[in-house]
Amino acid sequence: MNSLDKDLLIKIADLHEVPQGAYNIRKNGEGVERHSTANIEIKPKADKPGIDIIVKPGTRGESVHIPVIITAEGLEDLVYNTFYIGDHADVLIVAGCGIHNPGKTKAQHNGVHKFLLGKGAHIRYVEKHYGEGEGTGERILNPQTFLELDEEASAELEMVQIRGVDSTKRETKATVGREAHLLITEKMLTHGQQLAESEMTVELTGENAAVQIISRSVAQEKSKQTFYPRVTGFTKCRGHVQCDAIIMDQATVRAIPEITAHHADAQLIHEAAIGRIAGEQLIKLMTLGLSEKEAEETILQGFMK
Amino acid sequence: MLELKSISYLPEGEKKAEPILRDINLLLEDNHFYVITGPNGGGKSSLAKIIMGIYRPTSGKILLDGNDITDLSITERARLGIGYAFQQPPRFKGITVEKLLSLSRGNKCVGAGCNYLFEVGLCPKDYEQREVNASLSGGELKRIEIASLLSRDCRIAVFDEPEAGIDLWSFNRLTDIFEKIQQRKDVTTIIISHQERIFKLADEIILVAEGRIQGKEAQEGFLEKVINKCDCRKECQERV
Ligand SMILES: Nc1ncnc2c1ncn2[C@@H]1O[C@H](COP(=O)(O)OP(=O)(O)OP(=O)(O)O)[C@@H](O)[C@H]1O
Ligand SMILES: [Mg+2]
Numbered sequence: 001m002n003s004l005d006k007d008l009l010i011k012i013a014d015l016h017e018v019p020q021g022a023y024n025i026r027k028n029g030e031g032v033e034r035h036s037t038a039n040i041e042i043k044p045k046a047d048k049p050g051i052d053i054i055v056k057p058g059t060r061g062e063s064v065h066i067p068v069i070i071t072a073e074g075l076e077d078l079v080y081n082t083f084y085i086g087d088h089a090d091v092l093i094v095a096g097c098g099i100h101n102p103g104k105t106k107a108q109h110n111g112v113h114k115f116l117l118g119k120g121a122h123i124r125y126v127e128k129h130y131g132e133g134e135g136t137g138e139r140i141l142n143p144q145t146f147l148e149l150d151e152e153a154s155a156e157l158e159m160v161q162i163r164g165v166d167s168t169k170r171e172t173k174a175t176v177g178r179e180a181h182l183l184i185t186e187k188m189l190t191h192g193q194q195l196a197e198s199e200m201t202v203e204l205t206g207e208n209a210a211v212q213i214i215s216r217s218v219a220q221e222k223s224k225q226t227f228y229p230r231v232t233g234f235t236k237c238r239g240h241v242q243c244d245a246i247i248m249d250q251a252t253v254r255a256i257p258e259i260t261a262h263h264a265d266a267q268l269i270h271e272a273a274i275g276r277i278a279g280e281q282l283i284k285l286m287t288l289g290l291s292e293k294e295a296e297e298t299i300l301q302g303f304m305k
Numbered sequence: 306m307l308e309l310k311s312i313s314y315l316p317e318g319e320k321k322a323e324p325i326l327r328d329i330n331l332l333l334e335d336n337h338f339y340v341i342t343g344p345n346g347g348g349k350s351s352l353a354k355i356i357m358g359i360y361r362p363t364s365g366k367i368l369l370d371g372n373d374i375t376d377l378s379i380t381e382r383a384r385l386g387i388g389y390a391f392q393q394p395p396r397f398k399g400i401t402v403e404k405l406l407s408l409s410r411g412n413k414c415v416g417a418g419c420n421y422l423f424e425v426g427l428c429p430k431d432y433e434q435r436e437v438n439a440s441l442s443g444g445e446l447k448r449i450e451i452a453s454l455l456s457r458d459c460r461i462a463v464f465d466e467p468e469a470g471i472d473l474w475s476f477n478r479l480t481d482i483f484e485k486i487q488q489r490k491d492v493t494t495i496i497i498s499h500q501e502r503i504f505k506l507a508d509e510i511i512l513v514a515e516g517r518i519q520g521k522e523a524q525e526g527f528l529e530k531v532i533n534k535c536d537c538r539k540e541c542q543e544r545v
Binding site: 216244278280281283284285286287288289290291292298299301302303304305 | 357359378379380383384388389391394395397398399400404408409411436453457
């Protein structure tokens with residue numbers, strides 16, 4: 001790995017050296033380094049590009065890092081990763097994709113992630129997307145994430161995309177079983193001419209299943225964002241969708257939340273708000289001695305934190 | 306010394322012929338303690354915002370130590386040491402109490418900010434990591450606002466109704482703080498207030514009504530005077 005690779009790894013996975021625990025590093029469409037542990041096995045898929053990650057039941061406090069970096073132009077990378085999380089296991093999964101596109105033609109990564117959580121299993125999944133490069137070639141990321149949460153399982157997903165990705169189309173689908181909990185936090189900052197679309201479909205199928213979707217986004221300049229969070233409740237369950245966007249310059253933001261209840265004990269709520277930074281907030285920070293620009297940055301930073 | 310000279314203010318774009326502030330002349334001496342009071346809608350907050358630079362006067366001048374600061378921005382005035390605690394402070398998603406206090410201290414000496422939380426009766430341990438968002442109660446938000454102005458290194462500090470929404474116990478604490486400030490005499494303090502206990506600290510009380518300064522004098526006898534001056538009250542009493 002060269003210094004550019006290392007730089008991208010720091011940006012997307014906070015990795016300053018070879019990660020602890022299990023990992024798989026993918027570069028320009030190929031696995032370059034892989035490591036399994038006693039409890040977490042990583043092996044390539046036999047039928048298509050990608051890996052299976054198998055976490056033994058009861059595994060606790062371990063982590064899996066699966067960063068992807070692309071440093072070549074004209075590359076269209078498609079990868080399927082499947083996570084089998086054993087009953088009562090509790091692991092941290094750090095994914096993410098960094099694209100450094102040096103050329104004129106597009107560089108694209110489509111990651112298809114599937115998570116199968118056993119009874120009482122818990123994961124925290126952190127995914128960061130980042131793009132850079134001196135070339136004019138587009139940087140495109142189209143992640144698909146599928147989750148199945150068995151009884152009493154819980155998952156926290158944190159998906160972050162801040163600057164640099166020209167086009168993204170994100171699809172997230174989940175089914176949540178009895179007493180299982182899903183928390184999805186999505187943070188996005190777009191600028192320039194960027195396009196971002198995020199579609200989420202969550203089905204609450206088991207009694208007392210719960211989902212919380214929190215989307216915080218900032219759209220600057222001429223970028224366009226669209227959100228479609230959808231939650232369906234089939235039984236006694238709870239769902240809460242919260243979309244919050246700050247719009248600036250000539251940007252466009254569309255938020256189209258949808259909640260559907262098929263049961264009288266399904267409690268579903270959605271809130272969506274789009275607005276500019278409140279003038280009062282800017283003024284308050286300026287009375288503390290910040291310039292208008294500094295005040296704006298402070299507010300955005302807090303909002304996206 | 307802060308001087309307001311024939312300040313008038315008519316909000317931009319307002320068709321209303323009546324200005325909010327009219328011909329305000331005011332001299333505020335260094336390290337004195339002033340209380341501004343008067344009826345709701347009289348123009349007290351507007352006057353404070355004129356001092357902070359949030360409102361720009363339609364006519365008139367503001368001088369700080371003889372220098373014209375009329376055209377200085379909010380930021381520039383803040384950097385000269387003017388501070389303002391809002392009557393209704395805004396809320397921020399994602400900004401913690403600790404962050405707000407460190408910003409108000411100019412990013413220095415973060416820890417010291419929490420002493421001020423303690424002074425306004427908030428346990429730093431419980432509040433530092435809370436976000437200044439909708440989850441804070443009105444009184445908590447207000448006390449954090451006061452702490453953030455107390456923590457700043459100001460030469461002119463304006464508190465806009467610090468007592469509003471604050472419980473009895475915290476109000477007692479607050480008056481103790483203002484008492485100390487009044488005794489230290491190292492900052493010009495202007496408190497917009499309706500509370501007698503705050504009046505008692507004032508070197509001078511300024512009465513603002515209908516956009517004008519109706520009086521400015523030492524506190525002795527101020528209350529009786531105000532009450533007797535009020536024509537409507539007299540009328541009411543006569544009618545009874
Ligand atoms: N930006 C503005 N645009 C239009 N009208 C305003 C504006 N700011 C204040 N006013 C009006 O000016 C008058 C004075 O308002 P101000 O907030 O200064 O009163 P106040 O003395 O602080 O009252 P209170 O005791 O209720 O806080 C009010 O009638 C108010 O509605
Ligand atoms: Mg007021």
